[in-house]
Every structure is written in structure tokens, then in C-alpha cells.
Amino acid sequence: MTANPLVEVRGLCVDYRVKRRQRFRAVDSVDLTVNAGETLGVVGESGSGKSTIAKAILGIAPVTAGTIRFDGAELDPHRVRRREPVTDMQVVFQDPVSSLDPTKTVGYTIAEPLVAKLRRTGGERDVRRQVAEMLDRVGLPAAAASRYPAQFSGGQRQRIAIARAFVVRPRLVICDEAVSALDLSVQAQILNLLADVQRELGVGYLFISHDLSVVEHISDRVLVLYRGRVMETGTAAQVVRSPRHPYTRALLAAAPVHDPAQQRRRRELRSSYRVTPSRSLPLGDLCPYTHRCGFAVGSCFHQRPVPQETDEGTVACHRHADLPPYAAGDLRHEARPATAKGGR
Numbered sequence: 001m002t003a004n005p006l007v008e009v010r011g012l013c014v015d016y017r018v019k020r021r022q023r024f025r026a027v028d029s030v031d032l033t034v035n036a037g038e039t040l041g042v043v044g045e046s047g048s049g050k051s052t053i054a055k056a057i058l059g060i061a062p063v064t065a066g067t068i069r070f071d072g073a074e075l076d077p078h079r080v081r082r083r084e085p086v087t088d089m090q091v092v093f094q095d096p097v098s099s100l101d102p103t104k105t106v107g108y109t110i111a112e113p114l115v116a117k118l119r120r121t122g123g124e125r126d127v128r129r130q131v132a133e134m135l136d137r138v139g140l141p142a143a144a145a146s147r148y149p150a151q152f153s154g155g156q157r158q159r160i161a162i163a164r165a166f167v168v169r170p171r172l173v174i175c176d177e178a179v180s181a182l183d184l185s186v187q188a189q190i191l192n193l194l195a196d197v198q199r200e201l202g203v204g205y206l207f208i209s210h211d212l213s214v215v216e217h218i219s220d221r222v223l224v225l226y227r228g229r230v231m232e233t234g235t236a237a238q239v240v241r242s243p244r245h246p247y248t249r250a251l252l253a254a255a256p257v258h259d260p261a262q263q264r265r266r267r268e269l270r271s272s273y274r275v276t277p278s279r280s281l282p283l284g285d286l287c288p289y290t291h292r293c294g295f296a297v298g299s300c301f302h303q304r305p306v307p308q309e310t311d312e313g314t315v316a317c318h319r320h321a322d323l324p325p326y327a328a329g330d331l332r333h334e335a336r337p338a339t340a341k342g343g344r
């Protein structure tokens with residue numbers, strides 16, 4: 001008998017209400033799975049719907065359609081409003097400055113979710129001891145418990161946020177841009193800490209980032225999102241080394257490079273190509289990436305590509321079988337405007 005996936009999302013749609021009674025579809029027909037002890041990386045540029053997926057799983061987004069299962073049981077998408085416990089899922093946010101209450105000591109902050117859980121379960125374990133153990137686990141001294149968040153560096157504050165998330169022994173931790181605000185060396189330390197804790201506790205991660213290199217470092221599998229739709233899924237190695245969707249290739253081409261001259265050329269190229277599609281652009285019958293894709297043809301403009309199953313995942317692109325072999329750093333993968341008439 002195979003175990004249930006930890007999280008299984010099918011056909012998830014989230015609509016936000018915008019002005020004049022209009023609705024805006026931020027997440028459109030998303031399927032995803034996170035297995036116990038595994039990391040699913042979710043990558044996409046700003047506004048692609050990454051945080052909205054996280055909020056839907058946590059029960060705080062206006063889910064319009066689809067199902068979310070946790071360990072096989074279907075979740076009520078509005079459970080937070082109904083004050084149902086969600087301690088099996090915890091979140092680590094990007095900005096520990098705003099996610100940690102500056103008026104509470106670190107010890108109080110870490111203990112808070114544990115106290116809430118123990119109140120419900122009637123447990124009488126020693127909260128102070130568990131807080132000290134968590135501090136030790138994330139590499140902070142026991143004395144940190146009596147200090148305030150402002151007395152710590154950005155990386156240390158993220159360690160405090162991780163201790164708070166793990167103290168209740170969750171089964172899923174959503175990391176929403178959890179290392180994006182940190183310097184590169186501190187990023188690596190926090191990623192290593194997350195990987196160590198995962199190995200020890202068998203927790204599953206939904207790891208959200210706009211940065212494919214960070215996602216590649218920590219993920220088993222990767223899901224690439226654009227305008228609320230899944231463009232490509234696969235193993236981390238496959239998505240990063242042989243991306244099959246033009247959008248994934250553009251994301252990789254947009255990643256920073258070390259050579260300043262090449263970086264400048266890329267920036268100029270990108271700004272000349274950049275087309276920001278209107279949020280009100282109807283997406284029903286076209287590929288959402290068409291307006292920026294260098295490979296678009298007629299069908300891309302009037303036929304929605306459904307994700308095709310491949311050996312290693314899925315790809316939602318009419319042209320994926322015709323794309324040239326991927327070469328890292330090739331600027332042809334950069335986004336450029338295309339039109340239905342001008343499509344190749």
C-alpha cells in the first residue's frame with residue numbers, strides 16, 4: 001500500500017475581488033503534490049501566484065475551485081476563518097523583521113504556537129525546555145530566549161522564525177521567499193539549516209522563491225508558475241539544466257551572471273523586450289506566456305496548452321517538442337514580444 005502524499009492540490013483556482021465587482025484569477029487550475037520529507041520548489045516572477053497557492057493551502061485565500069488534501073483528508077478551504085487548528089502546517093516568511101513581534105521576547109515568540117497546541121491537546125510538557133532545544137537546534141544560544149528580535153541580525157532572526165515554525169513538529173513547512181532578504185553567505189547557512197532539519201524530522205517543504213538557483217539548491221522537484229498557471233514541472237536538475245518551457249528558459253536567462261558587461265547587455269535586452277500583460281487580459285483560450293514568447297505560433301494565441309505528461313514531469317507548451325536544445329546563457333531565450341501574425 002502506498003502512503004498518501006502529504007499535500008495534494010488538484011484544479012486549484014483562486015479569484016480575488018478587484019474594483020467594480022470584477023474578479024481577477026490569481027491561480028488557475030493548479031495541480032501539485034508534496035510528499036512527506038520532500039521539497040517542492042515553486043518558482044515564478046513577482047505576481048505569478050506563488051504566495052496565493054501557499055495561502056490557499058493554509059486556508060486563508062478565497063478558493064474558487066479545486067481540492068486540497070492533507071495526508072489524504074480533504075481540507076475545508078475556509079478552515080482558518082472557522083478557527084480550526086493548522087499546527088501541522090507552519091510558515092517561514094521572507095521578512096523576519098515584520099513576521100516577528102518586536103515587543104515579545106524570542107522565547108515568548110517561539111513558545112507561542114507550542115503553548116496554543118498544548119492547550120488544545122492537554123499536554124503538559126516543559127515549554128521552556130523545548131524552546132531551549134529549538135534555539136540550540138537552529139544554532140542560537142539559550143540566552144537568546146530573553147532578548148528581543150531587534151537585537152539580532154537578519155540571518156539570526158530567520159533562525160528564530162525557523163525555531164518558531166518547527167517547535168510544534170509540523171509535517172509541512174511553507175517557506176515563502178524565506179531566504180530572499182538575506183546575503184548570499186547567510187542564505188547558504190539558512191538553506192543548509194532547513195535541509196538538516198528536514199533530514200532529522202522528515203518534514204515536507206513547499207519552498208517558494210523567485211530565484212531558480214535557490215530553488216534548485218534545496219528542491220527535489222520544481223514547479224514553474226506564470227500568471228497563476230503551471231508552465232512546467234520536473235526534477236530540480238531537469239528543470240534547471242534542460243528546461244522545456246520558453247518561460248523557464250527566460251527565467252534562467254534572467255538570473256544574475258558574474259560578468260558585469262554581460263549582465264548589462266542582458267538588462268538592456270530585457271528592458272527592451274519586456275511586455276507586461278494587462279491583468280485584465282482574458283486568458284481563457286490562449287497560452288498566458290504568448291505575449292512574451294519568442295517561439296509563439298498561431299495556436300499559442302487561441303488554444304490553451306494543457307500540461308503534457310513527460311518522463312520527468314509536465315510541460316504546458318504547444319512548442320516544447322520544437323524548441324532548440326537548451327544552452328545555458330543563450331540570450332535567445334530572453335523574453336521578447338510576439339504577435340499572432342508575427343509568430344514563427
Ligand SMILES: Nc1ncnc2c1ncn2[C@@H]1O[C@H](COP(=O)(O)OP(=O)(O)OP(=O)(O)O)[C@@H](O)[C@H]1O
Pocket residue numbers: 016017018024026044045046047048049050051052053210
Ligand atoms: N488580496 C488580494 N487582492 C487582489 N489581488 C491580489 C491579492 N493578493 C494578491 N493579489 C494579486 O494576485 C496576483 C498573485 O499574487 P501573489 O502574491 O500570489 O504572487 P507572488 O508570485 O507570490 O508574487 P510576490 O513574490 O510578488 O509576492 C498578483 O497579481 C497580485 O497583485
